[in-house]
Amino acid sequence: MEGKKRKRSSTSSPLDSYHSFLKSLVGQEVQVYKGGPESKKGKLMDVQSDYICLLAQENEQNKEKNKEKEQNKDKDKNQHKPRIVYYRTEHLQSIGENTKSNSMPRFHEEEPEICEFQSAGSFNELMQHFIRKHAQMNLGGPESKSGMVLAVSGSYIALLTEDDGVVYYNIHHIKSISESTQKQNEENDEQEVLIPDFIEADDFHDLFGKMSHKWVSINRGGPQAIEGVLVQGVGGHYTIVNNDEVLRINPFHIKNISCGPKGSFKKTKQSHQKSSKEENEENEEFESSDETRSFQSKQRNHKSSDRKTSRKTSGRTSSSSSSSCMDFRHEKVIKTIDYIWKPR
Known part of the structure; x- marks a missing residue:
């Protein structure tokens, strides 16, 4: 009985054997999920107790887009970084290996750059x-x-x-x-x-x-x-x-x-932004109205000052005109002619 108990304790569980199988694929090209939205091809980077790390490959459409973006690398460098996806092994339905591509010899020049990924227990x-x-x-x-x-x-x-x-x-x-x-x-x-x-x-x-x-x-x-x-x-x-x-x-x-x-959060956010925008516009209009009022008051003050100056100048012109008349009256008589009327 003791020997049987020892044999049972030495046998590994199916989860342990599955986990060891995943560890043997680290560094290989695999496909996670055979199809569906979670399906991805890439290089298996890490295997932990309840998740795996995959360096996902780009789709053909994304490759064509990135070729166009390579001409403008300085605009956005983060878009060219490879994508790291962490899969929970509990939901991992299948994982496939392309034995033909993995069996081909590789050179160090063909190896991609080392990609940083998070590792946790x-x-x-x-x-x-x-x-x-x-x-x-x-x-x-x-x-x-x-x-x-x-x-x-x-x-x-x-x-x-x-x-x-x-x-x-x-x-x-x-x-x-x-x-x-x-x-x-x-x-x-x-x-x-x-x-x-x-x-x-x-x-x-x-x-x-x-x-x-x-x-x-x-x-x-x-x-x-x-x-x-x-x-x-x-x-x-x-x-x-x-x-x-x-x-x-x-x-x-x-x-x-x-x-x-x-969708309520987006609607509330939009209404809040709209109200804040309207409030800012009202404040701008109020400030602009204050500016126009101050400008109009300045114009009125300027006009009143112009009127005062015009009155002063008019008084000066009238005094100058009167002085000119006085000068004309005091002019000297140079020659006089006497006219004699003869009777007919």
Whole structure:
């Protein structure tokens, strides 16, 4: 019996054998997922306990675009950097290897430049490196979203998105994550990023308790996307109430959640920008009206001063004219002629 127990303990689990199989592919050209939005070809860079790191290749369309951009390298250097994608092995359905291309001999000159990537003990620890950075959650599909990672706590992350504001993602349902270079360039151009208030909780379950009796949006798209008032239930489930419909859901199967209806954050932001713009325009108009009033008052003062000066000059001209008349009256008589009238 003891020998049998030792044999059982020495045998490795299927997860360990699968993990060792992935480690043997490090440095090889592989294809993650056979198809779909998460499918990518590239070089396997690293294998950790619950995730892998892939140096993804560019598509043919992206290659043609980058050829045109190579002429203007100084405009944007970050667009030419290769993309690193981190896949969670729990959702990794398949990984393929092109044995023909991997068997061909390679020279040191053909080796690409060394690309920097993050290495952590687990996928949750990897999330810490993305705080205050723009990241892409999932490469495609209805739950794909990009934004700034605000916080990582327990089993969820808080992502600031452009449309829905702060979206709380369940880390268990994240298939892949990658750094968004396009959003990073926009961040460098902007001086400040306005960060709204967001909920802080110990884990995803505690987050639901703090969202109780609020209008929430669950999942971004697909048939499982719902909206309504969240009511905390009994027995580990929650209730969503929307008009006459009452839905009871399991928090474990919720991929992400956000407060308010979908797209409300963008509308609120646009209305706020519009009101601030109108306020600035009103202030500019008020300042311009003050300037025109001051200018008009200056013109009036100038006209009144002109009138006073004109009166002074007119008085001077009248006095000069009278003096000229007096001078004419006092002129000397040089010659006189006497006329004698003869009678007829």
